[in-house]
Amino acid sequence: MATKTFGISPRGAVHRWTQTLIPTTREAPADAESPSHVFLSRAGFIRKLGAGIYDFLPLGYRVLKKVSQIVREEMDGAGAMELHLPVMLPIELYNETKRHVAYGDLLFKVTDRKxxxxxxGPTHEEPITEMVKGSINSYKQLPINLYQIQTKFRDEARPRSGLLRGREFLMKDAYSFHTAVEGPGGLNETYDKMHAAYTNVFRRCGLDFTVVEAESGPIGGSASHEFMVNAASGEDTILKCPASGYAANVEKCEIGPRPAPAKGYFAGEPSGALEEVHTPGCPGIEDVVKFLKVKPQHMLKSVLFKVQSTPEDLAKYGEEFILAVVRGDHDVNEGKVRDAAGVSGVELADVKEAAAKGFAVGFISPRAALGKKGVLVVVDRDAAIGFDDAAGKPKFWVTGGDKIDYHVKHFNWQRDLGKDPLAAAAHKPETHGTGGLRGGDDYLMVADVRNALAGDPSPRSAGAKLETGRGIEVGHIFKLGTKYSDAMGLSVLGADQQKKSVIMGCYGIGVSRTVAAAVEQNHDENGIVWPVAIAPYHVLITLMRADSADHAALADKIAGELAARGVDVLIDDRDERPGPKFKDADLIGVPIRLTIGEKALAAGAVEFKTRRATDKGSLVPTGEIVEWCVQKIGDAMG
RNA sequence: CGGGGCGUAGCGCAGCUUGGUAGCGCGUUUGGUUCGGGACCAAAAGGUCGGAGGUUCAAAUCCUCUCGCCCCGACCA
Structure with a gap:
């Protein structure tokens, strides 16, 4: 009969409090703020050595190993092979991908004696590509998926929240290599396997999580999903459609169809004569809102982006800009601006550049783009309004005065653009044209270029509204394509005897961050409430009288039997009073507590209590307690 | 990188304005009384006050420089 395994080895551990190191404290270090940082420190799991650098003490390391083991099992199960790459990467490795430039100061560097x-290594695309390049020549050797669980380094500008954003952290990173995207052995097949494996990993860890569509970010690539642990303290905003299950992070989230105004975009009489007002020292929406006592939804926010051009485009068309216009209470989404304009990249124009082009940053109105070659105005649907349907009157807009320290009231699209925006927009109101860029004629378009908000229409289900939540990113999978293989010259010979670019995917899990995220999501005012699968121990046996040989013997007996069933046991054999023992038990968050004391023993029983339960626990006959615990652990782990 | 703040015992803090050779709580050690949700009494150990320079008879305290750490922000005008 196969014994079910709960822990990291078939036989469970039996450890004694007095023989391990669990330095609990009543007070948290002054610099700890987030729950995971506070409790992991107070409960003796981690200890800070420097900014963003932490010791993993025995309890913390046990949790880290358990998460790692789950990751390892699921990766192996999905056909990935574990290997181990160096942490120190010669800087020349980045010559071809230029990522040492892209990473900038985020990259830690060391200099040797020579x-x-x-x-x-902050990630390992370059070394793995280099290694595969030297090891694989034929399509017959693909696909392959290689992973490691390795310490990573990033010189974060501001490390914070303990393990959540450290400068040194444990990460699982996998890289897959293919000759095709579709079909058997293709990138998509492995990507889907990784998606499933990640779902298994976080489910097995006992975490409540959401998978969201994501922007691929600086790592590059074509498609990506993030795995987010749902927690109020999360740094990332995610949006979900309750009807369709669609979920995305705020950078990526699409907004469903927004009804066009009844009279059409931009149409409507002015709300009054254009009035210039002096707004000294008020470049921001908030400043103006306070100063003029107008609502932000009556302001137009104009943000100037510079188009990232290739040298060839630059020679042909010169520098090009995009002026994105959204309502004052909305945020411009850079990715959507980029996509709407149909260019490969945009970046915020700096103040000097903008001024040279005639834009007064902080006080820009859409009028500033008039008559300027190479400037496209992209107006969000909620900003391309002339008549306020809800209010039944002309829309009142406040926008920039196009000179420092001035704004204007009663801006009207049709009157003040001096050219009929309706006609201009009519060309391509919905398509992703290139507007006035690349020598085109259109200078203005209407598009979805703002961040989604709670209450916005779902893009996947008519009538449903998006909801927001907070999340902690613990996993991220990307379809990289040929970005790295092309840059570094990784190709294989195909069946047709022709060289083929290798197509790559990459898949990361923040292992140490997952530990912290688990605590963010699972704690109460007394301490951590570990999910069973990643708890440092499954069972804590608390001895009320550490000096009683009988009690100790019983604890040993129960612990031994539990261990034989794969259960990890910690025996609190400290000669302490009950108070501190119970407080520490709650703090370290072991899921099951067995208390051995005179009271229960008189009834031939031990006291059983789960960490999550609020009651005092129940008495279970000593002869049945092992089976009882095994049962409960099995249930909890699914 | 900009702004703010903090470095004094393992942890949390006071002392600094007004210089005079360091204190409190928790924890730790010893003895005793206790013993089911952070006990009590008594005794004790533990700090070159982040570092370097300076002023002074005398510096945790004043001055200069450094290093470390934390928080907010880092370009949505």
Whole structure:
């Protein structure tokens, strides 16, 4: 009969409090703020050595190993092979991908005695690509998926929240290599396997999580999903459609059809004569809102982006800009601006550049784009309004005065653009044209270019509204394509005897961050409430009288039997009073507590209590307690 | 990188304005009384006050420089 395994080895551990190191404290270090940081520190799981650098003490390391083991099992199960790459990466490795430039100061560097510089790997696309390049020549050797669980380094500008954003952290990173995107052995097949494996990992960890569509970010690539642990303290905003299950992070989230105004975009009489007002020192929406006592939804926010051009485009068309216009209470979404304009990238124009082009940053109105070659105005649907349907009157807009320290009231699209925006927009109101860029004629378009908000229409289900939540990113999968293989010259010979670019995917899990996220999501005022699968121990046996040989013997007996069933046991054998023992038990958050004391023993029983339960616990006959615990653990782990 | 703040015992803090050779709580050690949700009494150990320079008879305290750490922000005008 196969024994079910709960822990990291078939036989469970039996450890004694007095023989391990669990330095609990009543007070948290002054710099700890987030729950995971406070409790992991107070409960003796981690200890800070420097900014964003932490010791993992025995309890913390046990949790880290358990998460790692789950990750390892699921990766192996999905056909990935574990390997181990160096942390120190010669800086020359980045010559072809230029990512040492893209990463900038985020990259830790060390210099050896000869003056040679090494980066401490923040991720490992380059070394894995380099390694595969030297090891694989034929399509017959693909696909392959390789992973490691490795310490990573990032010189974060501001490390914070303990393990959540450290400068040194444990990460699982996998890289897959293919000759095709579709079909058997293609990238999509592995991507889907990884998606499933990640779902298994976080489900097995006992975490409540959401998978969201994501922007691929600086790592590059074509498609990606993020795995977010749902927690109020999360740094990332995610949006979900309750009807369709669609979920995305705020950078990526689409907004469903928004009804066009009844009279059409931009149409409507002015709300009054254009009035210039002096707004000294008020470049921001908030400043103006306070100063003029107008509502932000009556302001137009104009943000100037510079188009990232290739040298060829630059020579042909010169520098090009996009002026994105959204309502004052909305946020411009850079990715949507980029996509709407149909360009490969945009970046915020700096103040000097903008001024040179005639834009007064902080006080820009859409009028500033008039008559300027190479400037496209992209107006969000909620900003392309002339008549306020809800209010039944002309829309009142406040926008920039196009000179420092001035705004204007009663802006009207049709009157003040001096050219009929309706006609201009009519060309391509819905399509992703290139507008006035690349020598085109259109200078203005209407599109979805703002961040989604709670209450916005779902893009996947008519009538449903998006909801927001907070999340902690613990996993991220990308379809990389040929970005790295092309840059570094990784190709294989195909069946047709022709060289083929290798198509890559990459898949990361923040292992140490997952530990912290688990605490963010699972704690109460007394301490951590570990999910069973990643708890440092499954069972804590608390001895009320550590000096009683009988009690100790019983604890040993129960612990031994539990261990034989794969259960990890910690025996609190400290000669302490009950108070501190119970407080520490709650703090370290072991899921099951067995209390051995005179009271229960008189009834031939031990006291059983789960960490999550609020009651005092129940008495279970000593002869049945092992089976009882095994049962409960099995239930809890599904 | 900009702004703010903090470095004094393992942890949390006071002392600094007004210089005079360091204190409190928790924890730790010893003895005793206790013993089911952070006990009590008594004794004790533990700090070159982040570092370097300076002023002074005398510096945790004043001055200069440094290093470390935390928080907010980092370009949505």
């Amino acid at each position: 003056g040679a510089v090494c980066a401490l």
